Amino acid sequence: MATIATVMLITMSLASLVSALNVNYYENACPHNVDSIVAAAVHKATMNDKTVPAALLRMHFHDCFIRGCDASVLLESKGKKKAEKDGPPNISLHAFYVIDNAKKAVEAVCPGVVSCADILALAARDAVALSGGPTWDVPKGRKDGRISKATETRQLPAPTFNISQLQQSFSQRGLSLEDLVALSGGHTLGFAHCSSFQNRIHKFSQKLEIDPSLNPSFARSLRGICPSHNKVKNAGSSLDSSSTLFDNAYYKLLLQGKSLFSSDQALLTHPTTKALVSNFADSQEEFERAFVKSMIKMSSITNGGQEIRLNCKLVR
Structure with a gap:
């Protein structure tokens, strides 16, 4: 810590x-x-x-x-x-x-x-x-x-993080809870492998096989894609329903119990982050405003870069 x-x-x-x-x-x-x-x-x-x-x-x-x-x-x-x-x-x-x-x-x-x-x-x-x-x-x-x-x-920050772990990870980098929720919206783009959300759909706990916060039909579809002994190398799921379009669908699906990661679901376990999720689900404009602000803030973190590389793969 x-x-x-x-x-x-x-x-x-x-x-x-x-x-x-x-x-x-x-x-x-x-x-x-x-x-x-x-x-x-x-x-x-x-x-x-x-x-x-x-x-x-x-x-x-x-x-x-x-x-x-x-x-x-x-x-x-x-x-x-x-x-x-x-x-x-x-x-x-x-x-x-x-x-x-x-x-x-x-x-x-x-x-x-x-x-x-x-x-x-x-x-x-x-x-x-x-x-x-x-x-x-x-x-x-x-x-x-x-x-x-x-x-x-x-x-x-791992996809299995809870809200306390997420808050600590972001705060150590000078980022707030609003930054956490806004930057999590980047999950509107892309794809996740089964290993990133396997913990929610198989042996979730000693008593439950599936994370109860997951929408039941959504959980069944994920289990179909990612069986417990999955052998398909690149099996997984899109992060949201429009995975090549930058929109606020991520937040809407999160409120419906259709998020992939435990770290996504964690945003609904704190009153501040839950309110932000609802706000961004209701307003694409508010999400974009917050995302831009947080991206500039995050991308302005540096701790000692020293050179201009001629080849990005190699130090000079």
């Missing part, structure tokens, strides 16, 4: 960084429009693979929650030194090539200027916008980190 001093330090670091980042950071160093170059790479990839937006959004989240938004999730493992991307929670991350392609395009016009961390933050924004969600100005000026450890991925 982090000490109060540690939480205060992280919060102070966040406050100082928000003021340091700037949406016009590359205006002089790279007069070419970095935003549009990255957007073009994300758009091209998405045209070929509709799972790309969800992958990029998740990648950015997983990056920021370890060492801050320093692109450490992009680094490759070296021998026995396993990097973040090879940690258990990150094995299913994909679409790294999109960031590599964007970096190559940016390097062609502004060599050695734009960080991989900034490119990933921009790509996450573009992923949301391309899926029908909001867009926003991304503050820039992050530096790339030199350290990436698979063991540190244990710090990521």
Whole structure:
């Protein structure tokens, strides 16, 4: 458990960084429009693979929650030194090539200027916008980190977390309960493997086979997709009913008992987070407003990036 001093330090670091980042950071160093170059790479990839937006959004989240938004999730493992991307929670991350392609395009016009961390933050924004969600100005000026450890991925909030664990994980990074609920809305995009929600549909407790908070018919459908001795490697379910569209369906389904993760259901066990879920279920506009605010806040966390990588997979 982090000490109060540690939480205060992280919060102070966040406050100082928000003021340091700037949406016009590359205006002089790279007069070419970095935003549009990255957007073009994300758009091209998405045209070929509709799972790309969800992958990029998740990648950015997983990056920021370890060492801050320093692109450490992009680094490759070296021998026995396993990097973040090879940690258990990150094995299913994909679409790294999109960031590599964007970096190559940016390097062609502004060599050695734009960080991989900034490119990933921009790509996450573009992923949301391309899926029908909001867009926003991304503050820039992050530096790339030199350290990436698979063991540190244990710090990521797990799909089995309860509300206390979620609150602690987010608060340690200077993020509030509103940030928790808004950022959980990212689950409107993507797919989850059976292992992420198996605990809710098989042997939930000593007395119950299925989590009673699950809608019964929804639970039956999940058990059909994910039997107790599932042998289908990539079996799973879409995170909501419109998994390639950025909307507020996630919150509506959550209120109906049709969420996948225990961490989703946990949002209904605290009065503050439950009220926010209801608010976002009622208003797409309110959800988008809160999501943009929380994304800027989360993507502004950094704890010591040191360089501008020329290759996002390798330290300089």
